Amino acid sequence: MVPLRGMRLPLLLLLLNTTFGSAYHWFNWQYEVGCQSDTFIAPADEAEVVRFLKEEFPEQSHIKVVGNGHGFGNLTTCINKGATNRTSHIVSLANLKKLQINKDMTVTVGAGWDVYDLVNELKNHNLSFDYLGAMRVQNIVGAISTGTHGTGQEITNMATQVVALRVVDARGNLKSINEYSNPEELKAFRVNLGALGLITEVTLKVQPTHFLKKTTKVLNATTDYNQLYTEIADLYKEHDRMTVWGPHFNWDAEAEDWIIEPTFFASWWEQTNYTGTGNCTLNYCANGCGDCIKDYICYDETSDAVSAPPQGICSSQFYAEIEHFFPMEHFVDAAVNYTKFQQAQTPRMKGFENQKMIFQLRALKGDDSYMSPANTYNLDSDSSGVFGILEIDWIQSVNHWDTLYNNQEFAYEFQEEFGALYNARSHWNKMSPNDPKHTLSVFPKLPQFLQIQERQDPNCQFVNEFLVNQLGIDRCRAALNL
Ligand SMILES: Cc1cc2nc3c(=O)[nH]c(=O)nc-3n(C[C@H](O)[C@H](O)[C@H](O)COP(=O)(O)OP(=O)(O)OC[C@H]3O[C@@H](n4cnc5c(N)ncnc54)[C@H](O)[C@@H]3O)c2cc1C
Numbered sequence: 001m002v003p004l005r006g007m008r009l010p011l012l013l014l015l016l017n018t019t020f021g022s023a024y025h026w027f028n029w030q031y032e033v034g035c036q037s038d039t040f041i042a043p044a045d046e047a048e049v050v051r052f053l054k055e056e057f058p059e060q061s062h063i064k065v066v067g068n069g070h071g072f073g074n075l076t077t078c079i080n081k082g083a084t085n086r087t088s089h090i091v092s093l094a095n096l097k098k099l100q101i102n103k104d105m106t107v108t109v110g111a112g113w114d115v116y117d118l119v120n121e122l123k124n125h126n127l128s129f130d131y132l133g134a135m136r137v138q139n140i141v142g143a144i145s146t147g148t149h150g151t152g153q154e155i156t157n158m159a160t161q162v163v164a165l166r167v168v169d170a171r172g173n174l175k176s177i178n179e180y181s182n183p184e185e186l187k188a189f190r191v192n193l194g195a196l197g198l199i200t201e202v203t204l205k206v207q208p209t210h211f212l213k214k215t216t217k218v219l220n221a222t223t224d225y226n227q228l229y230t231e232i233a234d235l236y237k238e239h240d241r242m243t244v245w246g247p248h249f250n251w252d253a254e255a256e257d258w259i260i261e262p263t264f265f266a267s268w269w270e271q272t273n274y275t276g277t278g279n280c281t282l283n284y285c286a287n288g289c290g291d292c293i294k295d296y297i298c299y300d301e302t303s304d305a306v307s308a309p310p311q312g313i314c315s316s317q318f319y320a321e322i323e324h325f326f327p328m329e330h331f332v333d334a335a336v337n338y339t340k341f342q343q344a345q346t347p348r349m350k351g352f353e354n355q356k357m358i359f360q361l362r363a364l365k366g367d368d369s370y371m372s373p374a375n376t377y378n379l380d381s382d383s384s385g386v387f388g389i390l391e392i393d394w395i396q397s398v399n400h401w402d403t404l405y406n407n408q409e410f411a412y413e414f415q416e417e418f419g420a421l422y423n424a425r426s427h428w429n430k431m432s433p434n435d436p437k438h439t440l441s442v443f444p445k446l447p448q449f450l451q452i453q454e455r456q457d458p459n460c461q462f463v464n465e466f467l468v469n470q471l472g473i474d475r476c477r478a479a480l481n482l
Pocket residue numbers: 029064065066067068069070071072075076093111132133134135137138139140141142143144145146147148149150193194195197198199200287313427429
């Protein structure tokens with residue numbers, strides 16, 4: 001990770017040509033992860049993508065394709081200029097804005113679409129996505145490539161909506177992959193981590209727009225975590241599509257301890273016949289935003305009911321976040337032990353600028369994308385195939401690098417502590433620690449993924465340190481000077 005001190009700028013993604021040395025800087029959304037390349041390339045169309053990659057293949061240049069940088073880790077960083085003797089390029093496909101509405105309830109879109117704009121455009125055609133993340137701030141391919149998801153025991157991640165895509169490999173060869181001609185390969189490309197080439201367009205399932213009813217209920221907190229999470233697990237038996245925002249903790253500076261807030265809340269979504277005005281987006285309640293701990297019912301079109309637009313992101317301070325997926329059968333045990341493990345770290349948090357700690361719980365139906373954190377390949381035959389998802393956000397009172405590094409340090413430790421115990425998998429773009437042995441155990445299709453990766457990228461042009469270390473791509477170590 002390359003820390004860039006003092007950056008306080010209002011955009012999600014910033015690409016700056018610095019005045020010294022003509023380096024291009026890429027930053028993630030909260031500007032604490034970044035890298036510097038030699039060039040920034042934004043091809044005008046797919047043909048230019050092909051031409052660019054054909055030219056760069058003999059040069060073996062480093063190429064990192066970026067979306068909107070809405071992540072917490074080093075997945076999307078380019079190779080720093082000068083780190084090797086190869087040229088380093090950052091590529092954005094923002095200009096690829098094709099939009100084709102197909103007759104079979106699918107849409108084909110260029111890689112340049114942001115989820116927010118695409119959702120708005122689809123509404124003009126009375127179409128919508130059923131599955132979105134809690135916020136629609138990503139680039140569409142960036143979201144798919146990491147397995148971005150919402151919540152629901154009958155709902156899978158966004159990548160499962162992909163029925164076809166077009167990808168350009170390192171040699172500049174363009175390939176179409178779809179569920180009819182190459183269904184097995186599509187499973188590798190859905191959650192691709194940016195490692196398999198530049199995806200120029202995707203075809204996704206859509207549905208007619210319809211309303212959902214969202215019910216939000218205040219829940220009582222207790223430090224009897226067994227009781228707390230058993231009650232939540234019982235709620236999951238009643239509500240298929242539910243997010244629990246909590247428990248919430250506040251940092252007590254005098255006691256130097258986390259104090260649990262007495263209440264928190266859960267929201268669940270159901271089908272409805274409602275046809276009136278949509279009113280869920282009036283209160284985003286995403287990211288701990290707004291006046292959220294209260295009972296209310298609202299109705300909105302699916303995308304507005306389940307996910308917040310960029311305006312719904314209210315925390316502008318640094319925060320660290322983990323998100324782990326584990327089989328739903330472990331839900332209570334895992335949630336109790338994650339919470340206790342976090343509390344055991346409290347002495348390490350004294351003297352820093354912490355403010356809030358928010359747990360978020362969701363559920364997700366498993367799927368068969370090779371690198372999906374909710375892949376079902378190693379589950380027992382009697383498993384439900386549903387995953388519980390636990391997220392912890394450590395939110396700071398001010399932007400403070402040492403606090404961030406301190407929190408990130410122990411954020412990484414959760415996987416070591418619980419990965420094997422609960423068959424837990426990290427979200428690829430949220431503080432996922434380097435552990436190729438664990439990666440192989442929870443992603444049994446990793447060898448097949450890496451075979452395709454080598455075919456698509458024989459000279460290690462698309463990989464970075466994160467991918468090499470996480471996936472154990474040892475053939476690329478020398479190319480990156482690792
Ligand atoms: C505040 C916040 C809230 C979030 N909420 C959720 C949530 O509710 N659920 C969830 O699952 N996640 C959530 N995330 C994580 C987020 O959805 C993922 O990190 C997602 O990958 C971000 O997309 P992006 O375009 O911004 O990413 P980037 O980091 O820019 O890109 C992600 C990956 O996609 C690759 N990529 C991008 N474009 C292409 C292309 N054309 N071809 C090939 N590869 C490409 C990149 O190389 C990289 O590997 C959240 C993140 C933040 C910061």
